[in-house]
Amino acid sequence: MVLVIGGGVSGLMTAWILLDKGYRVTIVAEEWRQRGDKSPDKKADRMTSQIAGALWEYPPGGCGLSEIEVPVLAYSTLAQYRTWALQSFLFYKLLAENDSLVAEKNRFGARMITLYQFFQKLPAPPPSEDQNPQGERTQEADPEWKKAKNAIKYGPNDFNIQWGYRHQAPVVDTDVAMEFLMNRVRDKGATLETRHIREDLHLQERELMDDFKADIIVNASGLGAKVLASDNQVFPVRGAVRRMTLDNNDNAALDGMDLVLLPAQYDTRNQPGKTVFIVPRNEKTTVVGSIIQRNNWDLALTLESPEVEDMWKRAHGLVPALQTRKPSARPLAQGLRPFSHSNVRVSADNRTASCRVVHNYGHGGSGWTLAVGCAWTCVTIVERMLHRAEAGSVANANVWGLGGHRGAD
Numbered sequence: 001m002v003l004v005i006g007g008g009v010s011g012l013m014t015a016w017i018l019l020d021k022g023y024r025v026t027i028v029a030e031e032w033r034q035r036g037d038k039s040p041d042k043k044a045d046r047m048t049s050q051i052a053g054a055l056w057e058y059p060p061g062g063c064g065l066s067e068i069e070v071p072v073l074a075y076s077t078l079a080q081y082r083t084w085a086l087q088s089f090l091f092y093k094l095l096a097e098n099d100s101l102v103a104e105k106n107r108f109g110a111r112m113i114t115l116y117q118f119f120q121k122l123p124a125p126p127p128s129e130d131q132n133p134q135g136e137r138t139q140e141a142d143p144e145w146k147k148a149k150n151a152i153k154y155g156p157n158d159f160n161i162q163w164g165y166r167h168q169a170p171v172v173d174t175d176v177a178m179e180f181l182m183n184r185v186r187d188k189g190a191t192l193e194t195r196h197i198r199e200d201l202h203l204q205e206r207e208l209m210d211d212f213k214a215d216i217i218v219n220a221s222g223l224g225a226k227v228l229a230s231d232n233q234v235f236p237v238r239g240a241v242r243r244m245t246l247d248n249n250d251n252a253a254l255d256g257m258d259l260v261l262l263p264a265q266y267d268t269r270n271q272p273g274k275t276v277f278i279v280p281r282n283e284k285t286t287v288v289g290s291i292i293q294r295n296n297w298d299l300a301l302t303l304e305s306p307e308v309e310d311m312w313k314r315a316h317g318l319v320p321a322l323q324t325r326k327p328s329a330r331p332l333a334q335g336l337r338p339f340s341h342s343n344v345r346v347s348a349d350n351r352t353a354s355c356r357v358v359h360n361y362g363h364g365g366s367g368w369t370l371a372v373g374c375a376w377t378c379v380t381i382v383e384r385m386l387h388r389a390e391a392g393s394v395a396n397a398n399v400w401g402l403g404g405h406r407g408a409d
């Protein structure tokens with residue numbers, strides 16, 4: 001039996017794979033998905049996994065500055081992020097194809113659309129064909145690029161766009177997908193319990209395992225890992241999105257572009273720039289973001305907050321066609337991206353030789369981009385630990401070279 005802590009995309013994806021492999025699973029979380037615009041409680045805020053764009057981005061993602069901070073000491077490298085992202089890409093692509101074949105109530109909520117990614121300075125190192133097999137550079141002769149250039153404020157007096165590429169990318173309607181994931185794990189037999197877990201898991205591992213009759217614990221608690229893993233490298237990056245709608249419910253492409261991303265880049269003084277992302281979430285709603293504010297825990301932004309106004313001005317400054325949208329019923333969503341200075345952590349906790357906790361947290365602004373790949377790695381570590389325990393050994397999972405580059409973990 002596996003106890004999964006966390007009811008966000010990381011916990012539910014991990015639980016889904018475990019259930020498919022025949023494990024019994026209990027998921028404990030203090031917060032679950034809200035039913036979005038359908039929620040009877042209009043004040044209820046969506047959880048972080050719902051607030052996400054959720055756009056798939058080839059790492060390092062643009063929405064959260066550089067996702068990869070200290071590759072040498074980190075739990076995971078850029079190469080690992082890319083593998084996880086590509087695993088997730090393939091899975092969402094399959095789900096998007098499946099969505100077009102099944103009844104609405106059975107849909108996951110994924111779509112493949114064309115992402116136009118623009119840069120104000122050349123990213124370093126520049127993506128090459130082999131680094132981003134999905135990508136296409138800007139082609140002056142390409143009529144699609146001509147259309148795109150006309151649709152945005154491209155030139156030196158506006159956004160001074162230097163470079164760009166486009167490719168097919170999955171976009172997930174997170175309200176639909178979180179509902180799908182909850183139903184999926186329930187149908188497959190998971191038990192769901194609402195509970196706040198206090199303190200480091202390390203201190204209460206035995207107690208929790210006895211309470212839940214669990215053989216092992218997966219910690220997919222996002223920012224909660226700051227406490228549950230006593231990890232002071234975990235920190236929030238506040239973000240917000242405006243939710244816009246069209247009167248006629250026809251979420252037409254923005255002058256030929258499905259989805260626009262201008263990632264935050266560092267300027268010549270090494271100061272972080274600002275980002276724009278415009279993501280059509282479904283036929284009705286376009287999500288417009290975003291804000292990147294490190295170490296800010298305060299979720300009290302309003303439409304009138306200066307940074308929200310600035311975000312909106314920036315977005316319709318870049319793509320003027322956006323101004324035809326109207327604010328949707330719940331026009332602002334805000335959340336805390338669960339970042340870690342040590343990058344994503346999918347690894348066993350080895351603070352004691354007998355520890356039976358596997359971590360899956362620190363996904364920052366890329367939780368959906370990485371979710372499927374991270375869940376597979378997490379399950380692989382869980383299985384190896386269980387297998388070794390059965391064989392009478394209690395050595396930790398990093399012995400097999402999985403889930404982390406920090407030798408000490």
Ligand SMILES: Cc1cc2nc3c(=O)[nH]c(=O)nc-3n(C[C@H](O)[C@H](O)[C@H](O)COP(=O)(O)OP(=O)(O)OC[C@H]3O[C@@H](n4cnc5c(N)ncnc54)[C@H](O)[C@@H]3O)c2cc1C
Binds near residue numbers: 054
């Ligand atoms: C504005 C914004 C835009 C974003 N855009 C994108 C995007 O375009 N693409 C993308 O890939 N990602 C995006 N993200 C990031 C993405 O939302 C996160 O990386 C992802 O949701 C992390 O998922 P998680 O399951 O790890 O954590 P969470 O969704 O935070 O879930 C954590 C779970 O753990 C539970 N928990 C925590 N502590 C405890 C405790 N002590 N006891 C019990 N339960 C606990 C919580 O209740 C919750 O159920 C965005 C985020 C924001 C805020």
